[in-house]
Amino acid sequence: MRQWLLLAVSCVVCGSAAVLQGAAAQPNPDWELLRNRMVDEEIVGAGIRDKRVIDAMRRTPRHEFVPPAYRRQAYMDMALPIGEGQTISPPFVVAYMTEALDPQPSDIVLEIGTGSGYQAAVLSPLVKEVYTIEIVPTLGQTAARTLKRLRYNNVHVRIGDGFLGWPEKAPFDKIIVTCSPENVPQPLVEQLNDGGRMVIPVGQRYQQTLYLMKKVDGKLVQEALQPTLFVPMTGKAEEGRQVKPDPLNPQLVNGNFEQLVGEPPRPAGWHYQRQLALSEDAAEGKYAVVFSNSEPGRGAQALQGFAIDGRKIGRLELTFFIRGQNLRPGPMPQQQPGILVNFYDENRGTAAQHLISRWRGTFDWQRESVQIEVPPKTREAIVCIGLMGATGSFWLDDVRIRPLPR
Numbered sequence: 304m305r306q307w308l309l310l311a312v313s314c315v316v317c318g319s320a321a322v323l324q325g326a327a328a329q330p331n332p333d334w335e336l337l338r339n340r341m342v343d344e345e346i347v348g349a350g351i352r353d354k355r356v357i358d359a360m361r362r363t364p365r366h367e368f369v370p371p372a373y374r375r376q377a378y379m380d381m382a383l384p385i386g387e388g389q390t391i392s393p394p395f396v397v398a399y400m401t402e403a404l405d406p407q408p409s410d411i412v413l414e415i416g417t418g419s420g421y422q423a424a425v426l427s428p429l430v431k432e433v434y435t436i437e438i439v440p441t442l443g444q445t446a447a448r449t450l451k452r453l454r455y456n457n458v459h460v461r462i463g464d465g466f467l468g469w470p471e472k473a474p475f476d477k478i479i480v481t482c483s484p485e486n487v488p489q490p491l492v493e494q495l496n497d498g499g500r501m502v503i504p505v506g507q508r509y510q511q512t513l514y515l516m517k518k519v520d521g522k523l524v525q526e527a528l529q530p531t532l533f534v535p536m537t538g539k540a541e542e543g544r545q546v547k548p549d550p551l552n553p554q555l556v557n558g559n560f561e562q563l564v565g566e567p568p569r570p571a572g573w574h575y576q577r578q579l580a581l582s583e584d585a586a587e588g589k590y591a592v593v594f595s596n597s598e599p600g601r602g603a604q605a606l607q608g609f610a611i612d613g614r615k616i617g618r619l620e621l622t623f624f625i626r627g628q629n630l631r632p633g634p635m636p637q638q639q640p641g642i643l644v645n646f647y648d649e650n651r652g653t654a655a656q657h658l659i660s661r662w663r664g665t666f667d668w669q670r671e672s673v674q675i676e677v678p679p680k681t682r683e684a685i686v687c688i689g690l691m692g693a694t695g696s697f698w699l700d701d702v703r704i705r706p707l708p709r
Contacts, residue, residue: 332502334366337378345380346398346600349577353402359425360398365391368419368449371626377663380602387439388650391419392481393575398425403515403528404477406430411472413494416481420446423458426479433458434472436465468494475499487516494522502528505660512564512571527565529576548610551706553619555686558702560590570605578603579689582698586624591700594640594689599633603697604689613646613654613681617709621659622672626698628665630690638692642702646681654678668698674707 338701342360351357366377368391373383382390400422406412406429414423417437423446427435433455437443440462447460461469466478466488472493480491480503487503495501501516501523556572560581564571568581570592578596585591596603610617621642630640641660648654657675686704690697 308505309484328435332366332375334364334378341378341380342392346357346397348601349395351395351398351402355406355429356398356402356425359401361426362428363421363425364453365394365421367453368424368446374612375580380645384648385442386445387442389418389439389442391421393522395584397422400479400481400502400513401425401429403513404479404500405448406477410476412476412479413469413472413475414479415468415491417460418442418445418481420450420455420458420460420685422479422481423460424450424453424455427455427458431457432475433556434461434469434475435459436461436463436634437614438462438464438467461559461683466490470494473531476595478502478636480504481625487523492518497521514600529565529569544658550610550682551615552612553616553684553704553706555702555704559588559700560585560592561588563590573605573607579605584626584698586626586700588700591624591698592688593688593696593698595696596690596692596694597633599694600624600635600638600692602689602692604691606685606687608683608685611646611681611684611706611708613677613679615709616677616681618674618676618707619644619684620672620705620707621703622670622705623702624668624698625662626666626668627662628672628696630663630665630691630695630697632663633692633694635692638690640690640693640695641688643687643691644675645685645687646678647676647685648680649682654658654681662697677709679690679709 339361346360366374369377369383370385376383379397380393382393385391396519406426410430411432412430414433414435416437417423423433423435433662443460443462450458454544468490473492474496476496476499476502478491478495483504484507495518497518499518504513506512513528515526515528558568560570562571571575578594580593582591582593632639639658639660640662641658646654655678659673674677688699
């Protein structure tokens with residue numbers, strides 16, 4: 304039960320190159336320096352405005368919640384593996400969800416999906432009490448030990464099914480959910496105080512929307528915040544999904560960017576949108592998307608995940624329209640305008656990575672078609688579109704994939 308809004312795609316291409324270089328250059332990293340840089344660039348720079356949330360992000364030692372093998376990447380804005388096929392949420396996602404929750408000093412908060420314990424640690428100084436539930440025993444036990452060692456004394460961890468809530472501690476002023484059901488679990492609705500808030504991602508396995516729910520006169524009033532992508536859940540909730548992925552027929556959703564969600568409107572189906580705007584200068588239809596960036600190395604991208612079975616599918620054909628203005632690569636080799644395709648195995652380890660990029664300067668709309676190999680061990684993939692650290696303006700429209708049999 305963990306967030307996967309950015310599944311460790313590439314710490315350089317989809318994260319902050321400056322933070323990564325800073326960590327790599329130090330045999331004993333200055334964690335506070337790296338954390339402050341991450342907050343300035345990836346939290347404040349990405350639009351988080353709540354001062355209390357920003358201060359909590361500065362004070363929370365994310366590296367303490369990351370396994371030693373990934374600690375040097377702790378202050379990258381990316382998900383990192385924490386075991387049991389799960390990940391720690393990217394810092395921006397934690398900050399965004401926390402800000403949407405509007406935590407107050409008197410609040411009693413329920414978190415569903417403890418994971419590493421990082422989200423609960425960020426909430427700890429902002430509220431009165433945090434009750435957090437983890438369905439995977441080893442993760443819950445590790446998180447509880449970490450939170451106790453770091454003296455987050457107002458955080459209480461329970462092992463169990465989070466969608467049942469914590470009835471004996473209810474009602475709650477706020478509920479935050481870091482796993483994605485198809486619908487809001489009724490026990491959580493019942494355990495939320497009238498006038499309370501719930502932040503929760505709802506939807507299909509690879510197509511979800513992050514919602515802010517407010518309880519008014521016993522009923523939830525929902526507000527769509529933005530598209531998102533969360534890791535598959537553990538147990539019966541995931542197995543019981545009514546709509547399941549089709550790994551033999553992978554497709555991109557809303558590749559023409561005509562479907563919009565939220566306010567201001569954003570392209571539905573695309574996640575982790577950075578430096579993206581809608582453009583009515585489209586190759587087809589009404590809308591295209593344009594990524595703009597003037598700071599070399601800064602992320603400007605959008606992502607979409609899908610299931611794909613590499614045992615049956617040998618290649619993917621990608622077709623798309625692109626347009627460029629003053630395109631220049633970023634300071635690192637991977638920072639190029641284009642499309643990045645990452646393939647993952649059944650354990651969500653990287654099976655292969657393909658960067659499709661050869662465009663520079665200024666040019667008008669042109670149609671491109673590329674075929675790439677799919678490793679046999681592939682079970683999932685993420686497509687990342689945008690500048691990804693390059694500078695200039697980069698338009699895309701009508702992005703499609705077509706599976707070709709092995």
